[in-house]
Amino acid sequence: PYVDTKVILENADKHGYGVPALNINNLEFLHYIIEAGIKMNSPVIIETSQGAMKYAGNGDFRKGAEIFVKMVRTFADEANIPVALHLDHGKSFEYIVAAIKAGYSSVMIDASEHPFEENMKITKEIVKIAHAAGVSVEAELGQLAGIEDEAVAAENVLVDPEEAKIFVEETDVDFLAPAVGTSHGAFKFKGAAKIDYDRIKKVKEYVKRPLVLHGASSVVPEFVEIAEKHGADFGGAKGVPAEILKEAVKCGINKVNTDTDLRIAFVAGLREFLNGNPKEFDPRKYFKLAREYTIKVITDRMEVLGSAGKA
Numbered sequence: 001p002y003v004d005t006k007v008i009l010e011n012a013d014k015h016g017y018g019v020p021a022l023n024i025n026n027l028e029f030l031h032y033i034i035e036a037g038i039k040m041n042s043p044v045i046i047e048t049s050q051g052a053m054k055y056a057g058n059g060d061f062r063k064g065a066e067i068f069v070k071m072v073r074t075f076a077d078e079a080n081i082p083v084a085l086h087l088d089h090g091k092s093f094e095y096i097v098a099a100i101k102a103g104y105s106s107v108m109i110d111a112s113e114h115p116f117e118e119n120m121k122i123t124k125e126i127v128k129i130a131h132a133a134g135v136s137v138e139a140e141l142g143q144l145a146g147i148e149d150e151a152v153a154a155e156n157v158l159v160d161p162e163e164a165k166i167f168v169e170e171t172d173v174d175f176l177a178p179a180v181g182t183s184h185g186a187f188k189f190k191g192a193a194k195i196d197y198d199r200i201k202k203v204k205e206y207v208k209r210p211l212v213l214h215g216a217s218s219v220v221p222e223f224v225e226i227a228e229k230h231g232a233d234f235g236g237a238k239g240v241p242a243e244i245l246k247e248a249v250k251c252g253i254n255k256v257n258t259d260t261d262l263r264i265a266f267v268a269g270l271r272e273f274l275n276g277n278p279k280e281f282d283p284r285k286y287f288k289l290a291r292e293y294t295i296k297v298i299t300d301r302m303e304v305l306g307s308a309g310k311a
């Protein structure tokens with residue numbers, strides 16, 4: 001069934017497991033996520049960024065939002081696992097309202113590049129509108145380094161747990177994404193991978209609601225190697241290893257944003273297949289390996305996070 005993201009995350013919070021929030025830009029990745037969720041009997045949170053809305057609507061983000069809601073609901077209504085659709089990194093008022101109007105389960109207002117007071121003010125306004133429409137809200141505190149679609153946060157600005165307490169009390173946001181050392185994309189750490197567990201625990205103690213980890217892809221070496229064997233250049237790629245994700249879930253993370261891992265698995269399979277099948281040009285055939293690898297990376301993640309079997 002199609003559910004509110006809050007329902008999925010409150011159950012995860014209550015039972016101490018993580019749920020993968022998986023980004024899509026097209027039909028193929030949606031297919032693979034639903035297949036993986038059914039196979040593992042896991043709840044799934046589908047999420048689309050503003051860039052994805054624009055892409056799906058061929059430049060018209062309102063059209064994109066409608067297309068995504070119709071596609072996801074078609075799968076969700078007949079799947080025996082809970083499925084939610086979330087707007088990821090909503091930065092513009094128009095995109096957030098378009099997502100709410102189209103029927104998204106939840107929206108993120110990402111005002112994290114603004115100073116604390118401004119972030120709180122903007123978030124409060126969105127929460128008021130979203131809650132009036134029965135839609136739950138995610139916000140971000142602190143800043144991830146790495147490239148986000150519009151804003152490039154140069155440095156990691158880790159969340160201040162005291163600020164998180166005030167922020168949540170003031171805004172009544174449903175789930176919070178604290179910056180704790182990760183970053184978006186495939187190049188997350190120069191040295192050893194590490195995130196600030198104590199900070200997660202402190203924020204959890206204060207806000208007592210589901211927490212979100214952004215930039216949580218593991219950048220799985222197996223698929224990086226396959227992609228590089230077939231012409232990709234991902235030198236220096238490094239993600240968040242599974243054992244760190246498990247610890248983060250223990251500390252209170254419940255929604256685990258994953259996009260890069262799907263992209264790398266897909267492109268590894270696509271490169272391998274195209275290299276090995278020079279005569280193939282049927283789009284119903286040449287995604288075969290891309291599909292297999294993407295489903296694999298999702299089912300593995302559901303095991304790691306503990307959402308497998310929880311539908």
Ligand SMILES: O=C(COP(=O)(O)O)N(O)CCCOP(=O)(O)O
Nearest residue numbers: 049149185214215216217257259260
């Ligand atoms: O936190 C993540 C993904 O983290 P990851 O890169 O570690 O998968 N996300 O919110 C996904 C952000 C995708 O945005 P865009 O479509 O603009 O590229």
Ligand SMILES: [Zn+2]
Nearest residue numbers: 184214215257
């Ligand atoms: Zn993110």
